[in-house]
Amino acid sequence: MDQRSQPGRPAAHRVLWACAWLAMAVPALVATPLRAQPVQADPAPAAATTAEADDRFTVQEFDWFDASRGRLVPVRLYLPTDPPGAQPHPLVVFSHGIGGSRRGYSYLGRHWASQGYASLHLQHVGSDRAVWMGNPLALPGRLQAAAQESEATARVRDLSFALDQLLAGPLAARIDAARIVAAGHSYGANTTLLAAGAEVERDGHPLNLRDARIKAAIVISAPPFYGETSPQKVLAGIRVPSLHITATEDIIRVPGYYSPATDRVAVFEATGGPAKALAVFEGGSHSIFTDRAGTGGALLNPQVKAATQALSTAFLGSVFGGDSAALRQTVQRFSGLLARFSLP
Numbered sequence: 513m514d515q516r517s518q519p520g521r522p523a524a525h526r527v528l529w530a531c532a533w534l535a536m537a538v539p540a541l542v543a544t545p546l547r548a549q550p551v552q553a554d555p556a557p558a559a560a561t562t563a564e565a566d567d568r569f570t571v572q573e574f575d576w577f578d579a580s581r582g583r584l585v586p587v588r589l590y591l592p593t594d595p596p597g598a599q600p601h602p603l604v605v606f607s608h609g610i611g612g613s614r615r616g617y618s619y620l621g622r623h624w625a626s627q628g629y630a631s632l633h634l635q636h637v638g639s640d641r642a643v644w645m646g647n648p649l650a651l652p653g654r655l656q657a658a659a660q661e662s663e664a665t666a667r668v669r670d671l672s673f674a675l676d677q678l679l680a681g682p683l684a685a686r687i688d689a690a691r692i693v694a695a696g697h698s699y700g701a702n703t704t705l706l707a708a709g710a711e712v713e714r715d716g717h718p719l720n721l722r723d724a725r726i727k728a729a730i731v732i733s734a735p736p737f738y739g740e741t742s743p744q745k746v747l748a749g750i751r752v753p754s755l756h757i758t759a760t761e762d763i764i765r766v767p768g769y770y771s772p773a774t775d776r777v778a779v780f781e782a783t784g785g786p787a788k789a790l791a792v793f794e795g796g797s798h799s800i801f802t803d804r805a806g807t808g809g810a811l812l813n814p815q816v817k818a819a820t821q822a823l824s825t826a827f828l829g830s831v832f833g834g835d836s837a838a839l840r841q842t843v844q845r846f847s848g849l850l851a852r853f854s855l856p
Contacts, residue, residue, distance in 0.1 A: 569593055569625035573614065578673045585670050586635040588614040589678070590625035594686065601630040602691035602832055603678075604730070605671055605707075607700030608634070609802070610658050613641045616803055617697065623821040629828060630687055632678060636670050638663040639699060659699070667703040668721040675725055691832050693728045695824070697801050701734035705783070709750040712740055728831045729754040730824050732801050733762050734779045735771055743782035753787040753856070755827040756780040757820055759796030760851050761808065780854075787831075787856035789839070791823055794851040812849075819846040 564571045569592045576585045592601055604624055608616045614635035621631040639658035646654065657663070671694065679689055696704040708729040709722040731754055740746050758776035765771075780790045793800075793816050800808030800816050807813060826842040829835045836856075843853050 566622070566626075567593065569622070571621075574677075576674065576677045578669075581666070581669065581673075583666065583670070584637050585674055585677075586614050586637070587674055587678075588621070588633045588635075589683070590621040590631040590633070591683065591686065592625050592628050592630060598686075600686055600688035601628060602693065602828065603687050604629055604631045604693045604695050604828075605675065605726075606631060606633045607636065607667060607671060607694070607696035607703040608640070609696075609698035609700050609733075610639050610655065611641055611643050612697075612700070612802075617801075618803055619817050620695075620821065620824070624825065624828075627825050629825070632674060634667075634670055634674055636663070636667045636703075638666055664699075664702065664706070665719070665721060667699070668706045668723075671703060671707050672723045675723065689725065691727060692725045693730060693828065693831070694723075694726045695730035695732070697732040698735060698798065701731045701779075702737065704729050704731055705734060705747065705750065705779075708752050708754065709784075710737070710747050711749050712737060712746055726752060728752050728828070730757070730827065731755065731779070731783075732757045732820070733759075733776055733798055735764060736775050736779060743778055747779065747782040748784040750784045752785055753827075753831050754780075754783055754785050754789070755824060756783070756788065756790045757793075757801070757823065758791070759793040759798075759800060759808065759816070761796050762798050762800075764798055788854075789827060789856055790852065790854040791819075791843075791850060792852040793819070793849050815849055819849055822846065 561573045569590050572589045572591065574587050574589070576587060577583075578585055606617060606620065608614070614633045617633065621633055624631045643651070643654045643658050675692065678684065678687060694704040694707045696702070706721045707723045708726050711718050711720045713719065729750070729752055734756070736743060737746050756776070756779065758773060760773055762773040762776050763771065777790070777792065780788065795809060795812055796816055797808035800813055801820060805813055808816065822842050823846070826839040830839045840855065843850070843855070
């Protein structure tokens with residue numbers, strides 16, 4: 513897509529860059545990762561672990577295993593508390609940025625669940641918190657491996673596998689399989705776009721990872737698909753409604769690599785679909801949309817998070833309930849934070 517990819521990289525090792533800059537900018541994020549268990553030939557079904565509880569929702573964690581790929585897929589599920597006779601809930605499937613985990617972006621999972629949307633947060637073991645572990649001098653290599661195309665495609669397959677597990681499991685009756693949304697930040701935004709229908713070409717053939725169960729997309733701080741010459745060619749095939757969220761200072765900057773905030777807007781402009789919206793906050797940073805407090809400004813950070821919660825929920829209401837008025841009202845409510853907003 514963008515011509516800022518690193519020169520001289522063989523096509524077979526193209527990198528779909530996520531927020532690898534985070535390693536340089538936020539070394540303090542090093543925390544004990546959720547470690548994958550040793551791969552077993554025929555593992556027992558994963559048991560749920562209750563992580564926390566709230567009157568409005570429960571939080572459960574599962575360690576699912578995709579035997580066909582030999583890959584662990586840990587997830588955290590925020591599930592609204594049901595009154596008797598409740599209808600199944602729409603579902604948001606969330607994909608973290610590079611170096612993240614299923615426990616990240618909790619401010620979104622908790623909010624969506626409090627509003628009646630189940631939220632399934634994935635952990636991608638090839639690009640999760642484990643990249644922060646080990647010899648610091650080897651960190652650039654671990655980040656590069658996490659951003660390889662093989663991992664980028666594995667992430668989308670994690671999403672589809674997790675949906676398979678949830679919709680075939682004991683909680684399936686509480687999920688509305690006709691109302692599923694993919695969402696993600698940074699590398700996770702790329703995962704979301706691929707699951708929603710973005711398509712790259714490899715060896716003269718399209719690489720299509722679209723999951724037809726995805727009915728809308730929430731795209732936060734999406735980097736371009738580096739190595740691709742035309743963003744329109746990659747993204748024009750998306751046919752679901754999408755909400756794109758970024759900030760005027762949503763910049764990715766590492767030694768030898770730079771991606772301006774305008775790249776996020778370019779992704780929005782190239783994305784197809786019947787209805788797409790764009791929210792650009794004034795100021796901020798690339799990591800302001802994570803759980804971290806203070807990034808992008810101590811005062812601005814919680815305001816942007818609250819606005820992101822409200823805008824995304826209003827977008828979901830417009831997609832599944834046809835309530836476009838609520839989205840417009842929410843835009844007006846947060847207009848003082850927005851440098852730009854485009855409605856469908």
